[in-house]
Amino acid sequence: MAGRSTGLPTQKQVIELLDGEFVRAGYEIEDVLIDARTQPPRITVIADGDHPLDLDIVAELARSASALLDGLDSDAPYVLEVTSPGVDRPLTTEKHFRRAHGRKVDAELGDGTTVTGRLGQVSDGAVDLVVRDRGDWAVRRVPLDQIVKAVVQVEFSPPKPRELELAGAAGTEAGA
Structure with a gap:
């Protein structure tokens, strides 16, 4: 041919x-x-x-x-x-954070600290992270431009119901 x-x-x-x-x-x-x-x-x-x-x-x-x-x-x-991109792909854009809603992440912040939390709502250039604070669950609002690197964590046990509720992911398969 x-x-x-x-x-x-x-x-x-x-x-x-x-x-x-x-x-x-x-x-x-x-x-x-x-x-x-x-x-x-x-x-x-x-x-x-x-x-x-x-x-x-x-x-x-x-x-x-x-x-x-x-x-x-x-x-x-x-x-x-x-x-799919896989869980080891760093979350770099707002849509990545939105799509990972309900998942647990490790986030390195611009001040050099690291925070581990469950991704909640993403809006106005910031994300809600559900974190452990003095033995209880709390929501911490983090501007996306302060996150240097964030990676979804693989979970081997189901998340706590209260943690999912605060993340706005109750009833979802956040750890799947």
Whole structure:
């Protein structure tokens, strides 16, 4: 077939091709990683949204993405993976904090201190953190521009009901 390309698509091409499909499903493409060193090469699409990715959604997005990528003018084989950013991704934007609502985080503040708390409401450039204060739960309002680094913590036991209530996450699967 004359004129067919044999190379992999670029990161930009993948994002442009898949963005509309992901947005329709309620997700944003956070990043696309293309590893041409593996055989076959691996295309990883990292997506996030206001609702967590579950296995059914990942499968649906992967099928859609695969069909769109297969329609490109390329015969290069590839392995496609659709995934979420993972808990080790630092929270860097207001939407990251909003999407992690109800989750426990470690936050390093601009003054060099570290605070561990459960993410509550995010508004007006600040986040409510539910923290332990003198043996009880309290809400601490922290401006986002004072947070140098924040990372979601993996939890192995369920959070306390009062902690979830203060975070505004009662009845959610905050630790899941």
